[in-house]
Amino acid sequence: MKTRANYLVLLFLLIVIQANAQDRYQATWESLKNYECPDWFRDAKFGIFIHWGVYSVPAFESEWYPRLMYLKGSPAYKHHMETYGSQKDFGYKDFIPMFKAEKFDANEWISLFIKAGAKYVVPVAEHHDGFAMYKTSLSKWNAAEMGPHRDIVGELADAAKKQGMIFGLSSHRIEHWWFLQGGRKFESDVMDPQYADFYGPAREENETMSPEFMNDWLLRSVELVDKYQPQLFWFDWWIEQPALEPYRKSFAAYYYNKGLEWNKGVAINYKNSSFPDGTAVYDIERGSSKAGKKYPWQTDTSIGKKSWGYIPGEENKSPNELIDELVDIVSKNGNLLLNIGPRPDGTITREQQDVLLAIGKWLKINGEGIYGTRPWDLFGEGPTQMEGESFNEGSGKGFTEKDIRFTGKGDLLYAYLLDIPREKIVIKSLAAQSKFGKVAGVELLGSTEKIVWVQKPEGLVIQPSKTWPGDCAIGYKIIK
DSSP states (O other), X not given: OHHHHHXXXXXXXXXXHHHHHHHSOOSSHHHHTTOOOOHHHXXXXXXXXXXXXXXXXXXXXXXXHHHHTTSTTSHHHHHHHHHHOOTTTSOGGGGGGGOOOTTOOHHHHHHHHHHTTOOEEEEEEEOTTOOBSSOOSSOSOBTTTSXXXXXXXXXXXXXXXXXXXXXXXXXXXXXXXXXXXXXXXXXXXXXXXXXXXXXXXXXXTTSOOOHHHHHHHHHHHHHHHHHHOOSEEEEOGGGGOGGGHHHHHHHHHHHHHHHHHHTOOOEEEEOTTSSOTTSSEEEEESOOOSSOOSSOEEEEEESBSSOSSOOTTOOBOOHHHHHHHHHHHHHTTEEEEEEXXXXXXXXXXXXHHHHHHHHHHHHHHHGGGTTXXXXXXXXEESSOOOOSSTTOGGGGOSXXXXXXXXXXXXXXXEEEESSOOSSOEEEXXXXXXXXXXXXXXXXXXXXXXXXXXXXXXXXXXXXXXXXXXXXXXXXXXXXX
């Protein structure tokens, strides 16, 4: 009996091991199609992106300064020559000692993001410039060994986890293949062999990446996963290069398996056609979808209209504009990842802080119809439609009170008017014979006022409130 019992235990263990092995992801699209976006991402709806690095020191035009300063004839090239001297004598590397981050406080940042109503944070771990904002074993050009002499990503990871915020990060490393190639076309420090490990490869964009560079990309990505256990890993557009496909699949399998090992849901953000539908989370830059999408997706955009990194005199979006974007995106099964650009000393401008806090104030009133919701049968109704996807955020300007967006949670439906109504509200999608059925009650979020409404053949008619709980999008809870 004892032998039989031991055999049964062994058989059970073999079955468990085999089942676990089958659950593991393989580096094939067929296997990766088994991926499912985690609930935490679908529930969160709103995250904070952080573009902060050496480029915040020159703070001219945009975070692409390290590239533009080496492009002859560009405004950044001329500005650099006039301000710092020739690119041979003062190159991008010479800004690193000026990037001190002396006022940076990760806990203060995370506290601000939580007040803003964000549920996850995504600092840039390495931008196109090749300077890592974390302690890496693969390059000495990193914030722990130079500049601030601090592991910025590590500090943010610790602060986020301590305060209960989901931690993610982004890598823009792949664009470094060509980002500084302008410096090879004239006498600059990019040509100096002693800085090749920082500025290189500096090749042309149309050149196929070398296996060594792609291996380095994979190693850096894996190192970030192992060191910081991010639950979101964001990639920029250039990872879609055909030569990188085996590396993309290998990274996705490795990362998803790590998520299983950690017992935490993880997500990869990608752009364009880098991943097949459903194998990762699609990301749209500075735009929105024209309609609802089957799979969860995300918009990344910045508070600043001109730059993702810090520049003085930035023109910032208003809270009203960003709240409209958030509601529109969530109604279509998406999330909003909103970027800030801190100063080189580690402070966030008062203007951008005010925008974040205003969004947080709105979410305190209206968040029940945002967080944890799922798309309804219709994303919305109204005259204003988005055009295209990426870089289309200007096309939705001028949202009116007739532009209405829907979200759902169980039997509840939420209807958001994207401007303050001045006359009676008619929600055509909730007519008496609509798919929603009979309306039993209507409440105005953030108000105790009794709402006067009637469901008619032409729609759900709501009389305007005497006072509104804010000056941005207005949310109604519709009860069956």
